[in-house]
Amino acid sequence: MAYKHEDLSPPLDSTSSPPPLFDGTTRLYVCYTCPFAQRVWITRNYKGLQDKIKLVPINLQNRPAWYKEKVYPENKVPSLEHNGKVIGESLDLIKYMDSNFEGPSLFPTDPERRKFGEELITYTDTFTRALYSSFKGDAVKEADAQFDYLENALKKFDDGPFFLGQFSLVDIAYIPFVERLQVFLSEVFKYDITAGRPKLAAWLEEINKIEAYKVTKTDPKELVEFYKKRFLDQQ
Numbered sequence: 049m050a051y052k053h054e055d056l057s058p059p060l061d062s063t064s065s066p067p068p069l070f071d072g073t074t075r076l077y078v079c080y081t082c083p084f085a086q087r088v089w090i091t092r093n094y095k096g097l098q099d100k101i102k103l104v105p106i107n108l109q110n111r112p113a114w115y116k117e118k119v120y121p122e123n124k125v126p127s128l129e130h131n132g133k134v135i136g137e138s139l140d141l142i143k144y145m146d147s148n149f150e151g152p153s154l155f156p157t158d159p160e161r162r163k164f165g166e167e168l169i170t171y172t173d174t175f176t177r178a179l180y181s182s183f184k185g186d187a188v189k190e191a192d193a194q195f196d197y198l199e200n201a202l203k204k205f206d207d208g209p210f211f212l213g214q215f216s217l218v219d220i221a222y223i224p225f226v227e228r229l230q231v232f233l234s235e236v237f238k239y240d241i242t243a244g245r246p247k248l249a250a251w252l253e254e255i256n257k258i259e260a261y262k263v264t265k266t267d268p269k270e271l272v273e274f275y276k277k278r279f280l281d282q283q
C-alpha cells in the first residue's frame with residue numbers, strides 16, 4: 049500500500065484553543081521532537097491510521113493550560129484520546145494501538161519471538177538510562193556496551209534485518225533514541241555506532257527506508273544543539 053503523506057500542522061501553544069475534546073475523534077497528542085511521542089507516531093503511520101487518528105502537536109515550551117487540565121493530568125506527551133478516555137506511556141501506547149486498531153500487525157505470533165520482543169522492549173529503559181547518564185562520564189565505554197547489546201540482539205533472527213526478523217514494535221521502541229544517540233555520539237564524541245557492527249548498520253539502513261518513520265525524524269542539527277545544552281551545559 050502506498051504511504052499516505054500528510055501536511056503537519058503547527059504545534060498548539062498557550063494561545064491556542066483546545067480541539068473539541070471527547071467528540072468521538074481519536075487524537076494522538078505529540079511534540080514533534082519528543083522521542084517517546086515519536087514511537088506512537090511511527091506506529092500510527094505504519095498502520096496507515098492517518099485518517100483515523102488525528103495528530104495533535106503541542107508546543108511543550110509554551111504549553112496550553114488546557115492540556116494538563118482537560119486532556120492529560122500528567123502533562124506529558126504522548127497521550128491518546130480514544131473512546132472517551134486518555135491514556136499515556138509510549139510503550140503501553142504502541143502495544144495498545146497495535147492491538148486496538150486496523151492495519152498491519154506489528155508484533156509476531158510466534159511465542160519465541162514474542163518473548164524476545166517483550167524482553168527487548170523492557171530493556172529500552174535500561175538502554176536509554178545507561179547512555180544518557182554516561183555523557184559526563186565514560187560515554188564511549190557505555191556506548192560500546194549498549195550498542196554491542198543491540199548488535200547481538202539483531203543476530204538472533206536472521207530472516208530479516210529487524211530485531212524480530214520483520215519490522216515490529218521493538219524497532220519502533222528503539223529507533224527514536226538510536227536516531228538521537230547516533231548524531232550526538234558522532235558529533236560530540238566522534239563515536240560511530242555502526243563501526244564494527246554490520247547488523248546495526250544494516251538495521252539503520254533498512255529502517256531509514258520506511259516512510260512511516262522517515263516523516264517523523266527530527267533535524268539532526270537541531271538535535272545536537274538541544275542535546276549539548278541539555279546534557280553538556282554548552283551554549
Ligand SMILES: N[C@@H](CCC(=O)N[C@@H](CS)C(=O)NCC(=O)O)C(=O)O
Pocket residue numbers: 079081082083084085108123124125126136137138139
Ligand atoms: N515515560 C513517558 C515519558 C514521556 C516524556 O517524558 N515526554 C516528555 C517529552 S520528550 C514530556 O512530555 N515532558 C514534559 C514534562 O515532563 O513536563 C513515555 O514513555 O511516554
